[in-house]
Each structure stands twice: as C-alpha cells, then as structure tokens.
Amino acid sequence: MPNRSSDALFQLIKSLEKSEKRNFKLYMTRNSSSEDLKSIQLFDALDKMEEYDEAELKNLRKGQLSNAKAHLYREILASLRLIRQEENIDIQLHEQLDYARILYNKGLYHQSLKTLDRIKENARAHNQETFLLQVLFFEKTIEALHITRSMQDRADQLALEVDQTNERLRMISRLSNLSLELYSWYIRNGVARNEADEEAVRAFFVQQLPVDQRECQGFYARLYLYQSYVWYAFIRQDFLLYYRYAQRWVDLFEKEPFMIGIETSHYIKGLHNLLGAHFDLLNYDRFVETLAKFEEFAASDVVRNNVNNRIQSFVYLYISKLNQHFIDGTFTEGLSLVPYIEEKLKEYYIYLDRHRILVFYYKIACLYFGSGDYEKTIDYLNKIINWKVDLRTDLQCYSRLLHLISHYELGNYDLMEYLIKSVYRFMAKMGNLSLVEEEIFRFLRKSFNLSPMKMRPAFEELVERLKKFEGNRFETRAFMYLDIISWMESKIRNVPVQDVIRRKYLEGERRV
Numbered sequence: 310m311p312n313r314s315s316d317a318l319f320q321l322i323k324s325l326e327k328s329e330k331r332n333f334k335l336y337m338t339r340n341s342s343s344e345d346l347k348s349i350q351l352f353d354a355l356d357k358m359e360e361y362d363e364a365e366l367k368n369l370r371k372g373q374l375s376n377a378k379a380h381l382y383r384e385i386l387a388s389l390r391l392i393r394q395e396e397n398i399d400i401q402l403h404e405q406l407d408y409a410r411i412l413y414n415k416g417l418y419h420q421s422l423k424t425l426d427r428i429k430e431n432a433r434a435h436n437q438e439t440f441l442l443q444v445l446f447f448e449k450t451i452e453a454l455h456i457t458r459s460m461q462d463r464a465d466q467l468a469l470e471v472d473q474t475n476e477r478l479r480m481i482s483r484l485s486n487l488s489l490e491l492y493s494w495y496i497r498n499g500v501a502r503n504e505a506d507e508e509a510v511r512a513f514f515v516q517q518l519p520v521d522q523r524e525c526q527g528f529y530a531r532l533y534l535y536q537s538y539v540w541y542a543f544i545r546q547d548f549l550l551y552y553r554y555a556q557r558w559v560d561l562f563e564k565e566p567f568m569i570g571i572e573t574s575h576y577i578k579g580l581h582n583l584l585g586a587h588f589d590l591l592n593y594d595r596f597v598e599t600l601a602k603f604e605e606f607a608a609s610d611v612v613r614n615n616v617n618n619r620i621q622s623f624v625y626l627y628i629s630k631l632n633q634h635f636i637d638g639t640f641t642e643g644l645s646l647v648p649y650i651e652e653k654l655k656e657y658y659i660y661l662d663r664h665r666i667l668v669f670y671y672k673i674a675c676l677y678f679g680s681g682d683y684e685k686t687i688d689y690l691n692k693i694i695n696w697k698v699d700l701r702t703d704l705q706c707y708s709r710l711l712h713l714i715s716h717y718e719l720g721n722y723d724l725m726e727y728l729i730k731s732v733y734r735f736m737a738k739m740g741n742l743s744l745v746e747e748e749i750f751r752f753l754r755k756s757f758n759l760s761p762m763k764m765r766p767a768f769e770e771l772v773e774r775l776k777k778f779e780g781n782r783f784e785t786r787a788f789m790y791l792d793i794i795s796w797m798e799s800k801i802r803n804v805p806v807q808d809v810i811r812r813k814y815l816e817g818e819r820r821v
Contacts, residue, residue: 318378319361320659321385322352324616329389330356336388348381398571402428402440409447418455422448435571436528438478445471477527480519484533487517491540496664499703501544502743514541528568531561532575539582552586559583570611573618580606581625588632593814596636600629620657624665627653631672635792638811640679647673667693667704674711679807683715690715706736710746714796717753729753745778749793765801772797 325333333352337345354369355361367374390400405428412421425444432441449467494510501507518537519525525534535558542550558579562569569576580603587596606612607622627650634643650669654661674689693708709732716724733750752771775794792810799806 316361316363318382318385319355319358321382322355323659325385326616329392332392333385333388336391337384345384347377348384351377351381352385398431398435398437399440402432402437405431406440406443406447409444413447413451418451422451436565436568438474438481438527438529442471442474442478445474477530480525481527481529481533483517483519484525484530484537487514488533488536488540490517491537491544495540495544500546502703507545510541510544528561528565532558532572535561543582543585548586548589552583552590552592555579555582555586573611573615574621577606577612577618577621577625581629584625584629584632588629588636591636593636596629596633600626600633603629616660620660623653623657624661628668628672631676634676635672635679635810637814638679638807638809640676640807640810643676644680647676663696667696671704671708674708678711678715679805679810681805681807683718686715687712687719709735710749713753717756725753744781745775745793748774768797768800772801 334349337349350369351366354366358365363374405424409421409424409428412424425448428444429441432438432444445467449471452463452467491510491514498506501510514537522534525531535554538554539551539558542548542554559576562572562576562579580599584596584599584603587593587599603622603626607626612618612622627646630646631643634640634646650673654666654669670689670692674686674693677683677685677689690708690712693705694712713725713728713732716728729750736746748771752767756767772794775797779794792806795809795813796806799809802809
C-alpha cells in the first residue's frame with residue numbers, strides 16, 4: 310500500500326471532489342483579498358502533489374507556513390459547510406441553534422425562544438437527543454435571566470424535559486460504551502478462544518447491560534443494545550443469537566427509514582453483520598437476498614453522494630461478495646473481483662483502517678488458495694505477516710497457518726520444519742493454539758516421513774479426528790478461517806479444494 314500522509318490539510322484536499330474544489334475557489338474569490346489568493350495558490354500546490362512535500366511548500370510560501378495551512382484548512386471546512394448543510398440533520402440543527410443565539414444576542418428573546426421550539430420539534434422528530442439537551446439548557450438560561458412570561462409553569466416543564474432527556478442520554482451513553490468496548494475487544498483479540506475468554510466477556514457484558522431492557526426506549530438506545538448483543542454473540546460464536554440481533558439492527562432502520570439517511574454508516578454496518586450471520590450459518594438463500602438488497606442500496610443517492618458512505622459500502626459489499634464465492638465454492642470465478650478490489654484499496658488508502666485491509670488480504674489469499682494458486686496465496690499472506698500491526702491476532706495466526714499449508718501444497722518440504730516451528734511458536738505465544746490446530750501441526754510433522762501409499766489413509770484419519778471438533782464452540786474459528794475439513798477431503802480425493810466445496814454446496818450440505 311502507498312504511504313499514508315499524516316498531514317491533515319493534505320488529506321482533506323485529497324478527499325475533495327471536483328465540485329467541492331470548484332465551490333471552494335468560488336467561495337474564496339468572493340472577497341478576492343491578497344490573503345485569499347495566496348490560500349488558493351497553496352491549495353493548488355497541495356492538490357497537485359501525489360505525496361505530501363513540506364520542503365516544496367516552504368519554497369512556494371514565504372512566512373509562517375503553519376499559519377497559512379491552518380487558515381486554508383478552516384476556509385475549506387467553511388466552504389464545505391455551505392454546500393453540505395442540507396445533507397446532515399446535525400449540521401441543520403447547529404445552524405438553527407446559531408440563529409437562536411444571534412437573536413438572543415440582539416435582545417430578541419421571544420424570537421429566540423420560538424426558534425428553539427422549532428429546533429426541539431426537529432430534534433425529537435429525528436431522535437437527536439444531544440441537540441435537544443443543548444436547546445433545553447439554552448431555554449433555561451433565557452428563562453432564568455429574563456422575564457419572558459412565555460408560560461406560567463415554564464420552569465417545571467423545562468426541569469421535567471431536562472430530566473427525561475438526561476435519562477435517555479444516560480441509557481444511550483451506557484449502551485454505546487458497552488457496544489464500543491465489546492467491538493474493541495474483538496478487534497484486538499478476535500473471537501473467544503477458551504472458557505476464560507468467554508467468561509471474561511460474559512461477566513463484562515452482564516455487568517454493563519441494563520437489568521430491565523424495557524428501559525431501552527428510543528432509536529439510539531435500541532440501536533446500541535442490538536449492537537452490543539451482536540458483538541457479544543459473535544465473540545462467543547453464538548451464531549443464532551448473532552443472527553437474531555443483526556436482524557433486529559436492520560429492522561430498526563427499516564421501521565424508521567428516515568434514519569437511514571441520518572445514520573447511514575450504522576445501517577451499512579447492520580447489513581454487513583446480517584450478511585455475516587447468514588454466512589456463518591450457511592444460510593445461502595437469505596444471504597443472496599440480503600446481498601441483493603445491499604447492492605441496490607449501495608447504488609442509491611444516499612451512498613453515491615457521500616464519500617464515507619461509498620467507502621463503507623465498498624468495504625462491506627465486497628467482503629460479502631468474496632464470502633459468496635466461499636459458500637458456493639466458486640473460488641476461481643471469484644478471482645475476477647480482485648483487480649477491482651485492489652484498485653479501490655489504492656483509491657481509498659488514506660481512509661481505510663488497517664484492520665479492513667488485513668481482512669481483504671486474507672480473503673483474497675483464501676480465494677487463491679481455493680483455486681489452487683498457492684504462489685499467489687503466499688504473496689497475499691506475506692502482506693499480512695510482514696505488516697507489523699497489533700490488530701486481530703487471530704487473523705495473524707491463521708495467515709501463518711495458511712501460509713504454512715500453502716508451502717506444504719507446493720512441496721517446499723525443505724522449509725516445512727522451520728515454518729512449523731515458527732508458526733507453532735507464534736500461535737502458542739499468542740495463546741491461540743486450539744485442539745484442531747494441535748492436530749494439524751501433529752499431522753504435518755508426521756507427514757514428511759509417510760510414503761505416498763500412506764498419505765491418503767493418514768488424511769482420512771485426520772478428517773475423522775477433526776470432525777469431532779466441529780460442534781465445539783471454541784474450535785469453530787479453525788473452520789471459520791480455513792475450511793480445513795474440505796481441504797483434507799480434497800487431498801483424499803485428489804481434486805481441487807474448490808471442487809469439494811462446490812459439491813457440498815450443490816448437494817445442500819453447506820445450507821441450513
């Protein structure tokens with residue numbers, strides 16, 4: 310991947326679309342002061358750069374470059390605010406609140422209060438509790454400092470509204486914290502590896518979850534409640550619970566469709582998790598149905614007119630498209646997606662977090678593995694192994710295991726002893742060795758000394774041993790990251806692994 314520049318101004322300019330750049334220049338040339346013209350020159354210089362070059366800017370701009378950059382940054386945001394204010398309810402509410410403050414500062418208290426009443430109605434209609442609280446506090450300030458005679462019981466009503474809003478916000482804050490901390494646990498560690506992991510997650514979840522969930526009223530409280538259950542269920546590999554709450558997450562938006570435009574990223578993430586649940590349950594028909602709905606949504610104006618929505622839709626839509634090929638065994642066909650994915654990873658490199666890139670690399674590696682191209686498999690796995698990150702230790706471990714198996718398939722037996730020891734040490738250090746993985750390592754060590762005549766019975770014996778673990782929740786990750794049973798069966802039958810998976814799909818073995 311290209312190096313990411315940490316310069317905020319450079320990143321902001323590179324994120325602008327052509328229409329936004331044109332609007333910025335029109336915005337800046339309205340006054341046409343010498344300072345504005347210098348800002349446009351700085352803007353053009355940064356826009357032409359492929360990589361950020363501080364030295365080149367210093368030659369161009371005499372004086373305090375940091376001050377000039379800070380000024381340009383503010384002006385770009387101001388120009389964007391003017392053309393994007395209709396797209397976001399929070400920007401609209403901020404603008405209305407600004408107007409109420411201006412009216413108050415002019416001594417027009419009744420006009421200010423009327424504006425605040427309209428903001429409250431708008432905020433309630435769009436579930437914007439935090440803005441509602443800001444308005445209520447402003448109202449209290451006006452009523453406390455001035456005799457408005459707006460209504461006799463104004464103080465009591467305002468106090469009640471503030472208390473009710475604070476209570477709703479307290480619940481939203483508690484549940485959003487729970488959701489975030491569970492998601493953070495998963496990003497760091499992956500799924501629960503043993504009973505100790507599961508108990509730690511369960512204890513934390515139970516402690517933080519409201520005792521009476523009937524108190525979880527309102528859109529955002531329910532959203533974060535469902536998210537919390539989704540992360541909790543996925544970490545524990547409870548796929549039925551995972552599916553149930555992912556579906557509730559999506560249903561929440563579809564019952565209040567106007568919220569899709571307000572919290573688009575949350576809706577996209579909900580669709581992604583629902584697709585993930587169907588994938589984990591091998592519920593192919595529902596998976597295809599949900600994928601079609603997601604693809605249609607990704608082509609809508611809500612997504613196309615917003616950079617963040619486009620990026621998120623690309624990430625989750627194409628992860629699901631790759632997963633579809635894993636379910637139905639069409640690995641070679643799925644390779645046609647790789648050039649487009651690579652192109653988008655390059656286009657979006659300044660926006661994408663490393664976790665998403667790692668997931669794409671691993672899934673692409675699995676595509677090549679399933680299609681029998683072990684050299685390309687190793688190329689993509691090396692991108693993960695050589696990228697020093699502290700995310701997703703489970704993904705790091707399984708990348709090394711698949712890397713080992715790919716060298717085994719290529720017959721690189723001179724490397725195998727070193728690789729087995731290296732991968733074993735890495736996974737043991739991470740506390741990541743499961744019973745399935747122990748069996749795989751044991752088999753690989755023994756297989757070097759087996760004659761060709763004894764290989765097939767050895768594979769058959771290993772398959773039988775591994776099948777005993779398929780119902781064990783703490784062993785499911787081995788089958789989730791790598792369909793090790795299908796790989797073993799491909800060795801027994803001497804056919805490509807994708808042929809085994811394809812046959813299972815066509816015969817209905819990979820559906821529920």
